Amino acid sequence: MKTLPESFRPFDARMLDVGDGHWLYVEEVGLRGGRPILFLHGGPGSGSQVLHRTLFDPARDHVFLIDQRGAGRSHPYLSCEANTTAHLIEDLEVIRTHFGIAKWMIVGGSWGSTLALAYAQKYPNRVTALVLRALFLGTDEEVRWAFVDGPRIFRPELFEAFCSRLPTEERADPLAAYVKRLTGSLGPDRTAAAHAWNAYERALSELAPKNAAIPSEVADDARLPPTPIIEAHYIKHSFFIAPGELLSNAARLRDIPGAIIQGRYDLLCPPKNAHALASVWPAARLEIIDHAGHSMTEPGVMDAMRRSITNLGNSASERHS
Structure with a gap:
């Protein structure tokens, strides 16, 4: 892709010790002290990408992009030791605490949506909103x-x-x-x-x-x-998720507004998953993108994600003003 403007480049990047011999790469993009947003990559294992930064408003958002255990620039690379969903959830708490963030919006697609849901269901009071793409329930x-x-x-x-x-x-x-x-x-x-x-x-x-x-x-x-x-x-x-766990625990999301962005013809994560979650999470809005598959780069998907990030961010600001 073309070289990104300076505003989309990290203003800080560091390695954080999260225990068990794992160090996570964390980069910060946008406005220091702006509305805090955590981005969760898919895979598991794909790592955060430069393109992910462009989902956000660099003049307003303070975005944290991380490479999960074993992925991307984190160490040890490709390690599956002490690498479970429970470990990843607690890693997010380590990061949140390290940066002094009280609550944050979480954005994730595919496996990133799974991890976002699992985290929000364990720590609902730490989440202002969820923007999920290509929903995967981990079954x-x-x-x-x-x-x-x-x-x-x-x-x-x-x-x-x-x-x-x-x-x-x-x-x-x-x-x-x-x-x-x-x-x-x-x-x-x-x-x-x-x-x-x-x-x-x-x-x-x-x-x-x-x-x-x-x-x-x-x-x-x-x-x-x-x-x-x-x-x-x-x-x-x-x-590392019990069968049906994320749907069964959907009531824990009742006070969290959300958006589910779903490609109509997503072969990897079909729309029935998104529909099932939306039916038990009244605070979420489901948006089906016609003529789109699974990837974030499919036509219309990134635009829908940006709109949802903006709208839910505005709503969160109004609720806390």
Whole structure:
């Protein structure tokens, strides 16, 4: 993307010790002392990106962008030790306390929406508002739909290519086979699986992907894609969330206003998840973006997120004035 204006560049960045041997990268963007907002990246494992900064108003918002455990610039890189949803929730409290923030808005998409919900349900009095994109509730059913059932129906040629990168005897349960390889010891099989998974997920993220090819061979010096490694760890453990937990605990969000931005044709996180949450969270407004898939860069998605961030930020200011 083009070089960002100075106003979108971090005015501070640091590594915070959150315990268990983990250090998290935290950057601050926008107006120091402005309305506090925490951005949570997806994956798990993808890390925060430069593009994420552009969701916010640098003249008004004090934005904290972090790389979660094992992701991005945090250390140790790709570590799955002491890396669970409960750990990540408490990391956010460490960050909030470190910066002296009483309450903040939380913005997150896909896995970021899951973590935002889990945090808000444990610490509702710390959250002014939630802006969630591509809602994911952390269930095994959703994972199977995203990587097996959905692609088999809507992208059968892509699903077939994904399965073909496995030995014939492992193709009956490709999800289990990939997770086993991705959570195993580092080696050629793990690297090849990570590249195949990364290409597969990227293609499923867009309504009309420009490149849906899954590599059949990987160069010896190819960089290991980070997201599949951390993601597989979380999938293996059902995201460390009890079945139905986030919907069952939705009543804890009753005093938190929210917005759910959802692509109509999101294959990875379909609209039924967003609809299910909105039906038990009256303070949230669900906005379906037609002609959009999963990715934040799909047409209309980022604009809808920016509007919601602005509107909910204004509402929070009015409530506390």
